[in-house]
Amino acid sequence: MTVKLMQGNDAIGWGAIAAGCRFYAGYPITPSTEVAELLSRELPKVGGKFIQMEDEIASMAAIIGGRVGGLKSMTATSGPGFSLMQENIGYAVMTEIPCVVVDVQRLGPSTGQPTAASQGDVMQARWGTHGDHPIIALSPTSVRQAFDLTVKAFDLSERFRTPVILLADEIVGHMREPVDLPDFKSIHIFEQQVTDSPADYKAFRNSPGDVPPLAAFGTGYRYHITGLFHDEVGFPTQRLDEVDPWLERVNTKLDKHLDEITFLEEDYQEGARVALLSYGASARTARHAMKLARQKGIKVDLLTLLTIWPFPEKQVEALGERVERIIVPEMNLGQLAYEVERMVGRKKVRRVVRANGEMVTPQMVLDAMEN
Amino acid sequence: MSNQDILDAATLKQDDALIPQSGWFERSETLQKLRKNKKFPTIWCSGCGIGIVMGALIRAIDHLGLDNDKVALVAGIGCTARMPVYMDFNTLHTTHGRALAFATGLKIARPDMKVIAIMGDGDALAIGGNHFIHAARRNMGITALVVNNAIYGMTGGQYSPTTPLGGRATTAPYGNVEPPFPICDLAIAAGASYVSRSTVYHALELDKFLAEAIAKEGFSVVEAVSYCHTTFGRFNKLGTAADMLRSLKDNSIPRSALERLTPEERAANTKIVRGNFVNVDRPQYTQVYSNLVTRVQAGER
Numbered sequence: 002m003t004v005k006l007m008q009g010n011d012a013i014g015w016g017a018i019a020a021g022c023r024f025y026a027g028y029p030i031t032p033s034t035e036v037a038e039l040l041s042r043e044l045p046k047v048g049g050k051f052i053q054m055e056d057e058i059a060s061m062a063a064i065i066g067g068r069v070g071g072l073k074s075m076t077a078t079s080g081p082g083f084s085l086m087q088e089n090i091g092y093a094v095m096t097e098i099p100c101v102v103v104d105v106q107r108l109g110p111s112t113g114q115p116t117a118a119s120q121g122d123v124m125q126a127r128w129g130t131h132g133d134h135p136i137i138a139l140s141p142t143s144v145r146q147a148f149d150l151t152v153k154a155f156d157l158s159e160r161f162r163t164p165v166i167l168l169a170d171e172i173v174g175h176m177r178e179p180v181d182l183p184d185f186k187s188i189h190i191f192e193q194q195v196t197d198s199p200a201d202y203k204a205f206r207n208s209p210g211d212v213p214p215l216a217a218f219g220t221g222y223r224y225h226i227t228g229l230f231h232d233e234v235g236f237p238t239q240r241l242d243e244v245d246p247w248l249e250r251v252n253t254k255l256d257k258h259l260d261e262i263t264f265l266e267e268d269y270q271e272g273a274r275v276a277l278l279s280y281g282a283s284a285r286t287a288r289h290a291m292k293l294a295r296q297k298g299i300k301v302d303l304l305t306l307l308t309i310w311p312f313p314e315k316q317v318e319a320l321g322e323r324v325e326r327i328i329v330p331e332m333n334l335g336q337l338a339y340e341v342e343r344m345v346g347r348k349k350v351r352r353v354v355r356a357n358g359e360m361v362t363p364q365m366v367l368d369a370m371e372n
Numbered sequence: 373m374s375n376q377d378i379l380d381a382a383t384l385k386q387d388d389a390l391i392p393q394s395g396w397f398e399r400s401e402t403l404q405k406l407r408k409n410k411k412f413p414t415i416w417c418s419g420c421g422i423g424i425v426m427g428a429l430i431r432a433i434d435h436l437g438l439d440n441d442k443v444a445l446v447a448g449i450g451c452t453a454r455m456p457v458y459m460d461f462n463t464l465h466t467t468h469g470r471a472l473a474f475a476t477g478l479k480i481a482r483p484d485m486k487v488i489a490i491m492g493d494g495d496a497l498a499i500g501g502n503h504f505i506h507a508a509r510r511n512m513g514i515t516a517l518v519v520n521n522a523i524y525g526m527t528g529g530q531y532s533p534t535t536p537l538g539g540r541a542t543t544a545p546y547g548n549v550e551p552p553f554p555i556c557d558l559a560i561a562a563g564a565s566y567v568s569r570s571t572v573y574h575a576l577e578l579d580k581f582l583a584e585a586i587a588k589e590g591f592s593v594v595e596a597v598s599y600c601h602t603t604f605g606r607f608n609k610l611g612t613a614a615d616m617l618r619s620l621k622d623n624s625i626p627r628s629a630l631e632r633l634t635p636e637e638r639a640a641n642t643k644i645v646r647g648n649f650v651n652v653d654r655p656q657y658t659q660v661y662s663n664l665v666t667r668v669q670a671g672e673r
């Protein structure tokens with residue numbers, strides 16, 4: 002392919018097409034709407050389907066229904082719509098239906114500032130739906146990463162039968178960069194392989210750490226899917242000997258595969274006493290601050306998290322052992338910093354936060370290094 | 373199977389009724405569409421009308437000769453919405469009010485399947501009211517089966533959008549002050565291709581309406597008027613399940629009979645009107661979209 006100038010939201014749309022997404026349902030909302038616009042134009046060309054639903058609750062429901070019917074499915078939204086999707090995101094967790102939910106974060110709470118950037122949905126992505134549950138959230142820092150992580154989001158959602166949140170932000174979504182996208186044919190996504198006969202098939206088989214393959218409706222595998230606690234074939238159950246194994250399997254299904262789920266970039270310097278840790282648009286601030294610091298001869302580590310959830314505990318803990326101070330710039334009042342503090346202790350962490358729609362500046366980060 | 377065959381099959385004869393006799397369950401191929409590996413009994417109170425609707429639905433599907441693998445039942449949350457779990461099809465029990473939104477995604481992914489959304493009145497018209505009118509407007513190829521018991525059954529008898537004015541409910545202890553939604557009128561106004569109403573007393577009529585609705589390409593609605601003797605009936609002193617069932621017989625009138633009345637009599641009618649109200653052919657959503665895909669792929673802009 003050739004180098005093209007495109008914005009992050011377009012790259013997300015192309016990433017979906019490349020990953021084999023063939024169904025999009027959504028409701029327009031700034032700053033995510035370009036994803037829908039691109040897919041309404043491109044999906045029919047590849048035999049896919051697009052629908053604009055009546056709201057985000059319906060959008061989330063429709064993509065789950067679409068995936069139950071066998072189409073890889075995605076929706077895109079921003080804060081207010083993401084809030085509306087939460088109940089059905091929990092349904093996708095409970096029923097283990099793969100799907101990708103793009104949240105191009107904007108300033109909240111409420112209608113907030115629709116065109117202003119934010120990273121205020123970090124905790125909503127983790128805990129927005131009720132009940133304990135595993136979740137994967139990936140956060141791009143550039144247009145190219147928006148493409149790559151969308152592809153990854155589809156792969157992980159299929160592999161682990163879980164909703165995956167692509168936690169983008171207004172800056173990455175609307176920023177234009179020259180990108181050279183890979184040949185879509187070179188992209189491979191995990192495909193479900195159902196080997197059991199319909200009579201033996203158990204859509205929710207409980208072997209620990211296992212992710213049973215998902216059969217699509219209409220393919221001869223007739224079974225029951227419910228948001229209630231269910232047994233291995235999908236029927237509602239209140240028996241603890243059936244509920245407990247489900248809880249155990251689903252709440253640990255990511256644990257053994259963290260290495261395959263955790264994407265990050267480490268730029269470490271021997272002898273550094275301070276580290277910058279960031280993600281999304283703020284990671285660009287952190288990188289800039291790192292360059293300025295190194296120009297001044299200050300040694301500094303940079304850790305950019307592309308996977309936010311599950312939180313990369315091991316790597317952050319290790320970073321805490323390397324340095325005396327970890328600076329966490331982010332466009333909220335310290336949502337990811339909570340997690341860093343949990344791993345390395347509050348004393349080591351310096352929050353550099355801004356929740357007014359403006360980016361954290363490199364100077365704010367430098368100041369935090371020096372004081 | 374052509375559409376005409378389906379419609380012919382849908383015209384049921386009285387003799388086709390399944391009258392319980394010994395060995396009837398085993399002998400009935402129809403009832404074999406219930407799930408053998410699912411533990412019965414159902415969660416419904418004894419005397420509940422929902423089971424009658426389930427029987428009608430099974431008979432309708434059976435009469436149409438549909439392949440079980442090509443039928444999906446999608447339900448929301450409520451007593452009514454528990455129906456699919458007992459039936460041997462592709463069954464999706466979703467979130468409260470959202471059955472039609474899930475069903476929309478499924479129908480788009482599998483236009484070859486018959487998708488039937490099963491909802492209570494609260495499910496379909498309160499929390500799910502927006503999805504109901506939009507599915508009708510789009511003429512999505514889904515059958516919406518609404519069991520109208522005029523109350524929130526599952527949560528214990530709160531008033532619903534179809535509770536009659538003055539009716540008592542746990543959240544309307546002094547009588548309901550809100551007028552009810554006429555489900556069929558709403559469906560017609562929103563653009564449904566097929567709209568019928570019957571009651572659980574008139575089970576065979578329900579069979580026929582459901583078969584016609586499922587055979588329909590576009591969005592079809594069947595309102596099955598039922599009752600909840602354990603909540604609404606008790607609060608409003610309407611008697612036993614049998615009393616409430618009988619009152620559906622006494623307090624309903626076929627559309628054809630209504631039309632024979634004088635205009636004054638018609639205006640004064642307070643009985644439930646049973647019958648088919650709309651049966652038209654409009655372009656069905658997934659067909660229209662598939663034509664769009666063909667056009668776009670041919671290079672049209």
Ligand SMILES: Cc1ncc(C[n+]2csc(CCOP(=O)(O)OP(=O)(O)O)c2C)c(N)n1
Binds near residue numbers: 494521523
């Ligand atoms: C989002 C949400 N709100 C509320 C409920 C609680 N709830 C469960 S069923 C129900 C109403 C059921 O009434 P209806 O839809 O008329 O069906 P019925 O039980 O009478 O068949 C409610 C309010 C819920 N499950 N989810």
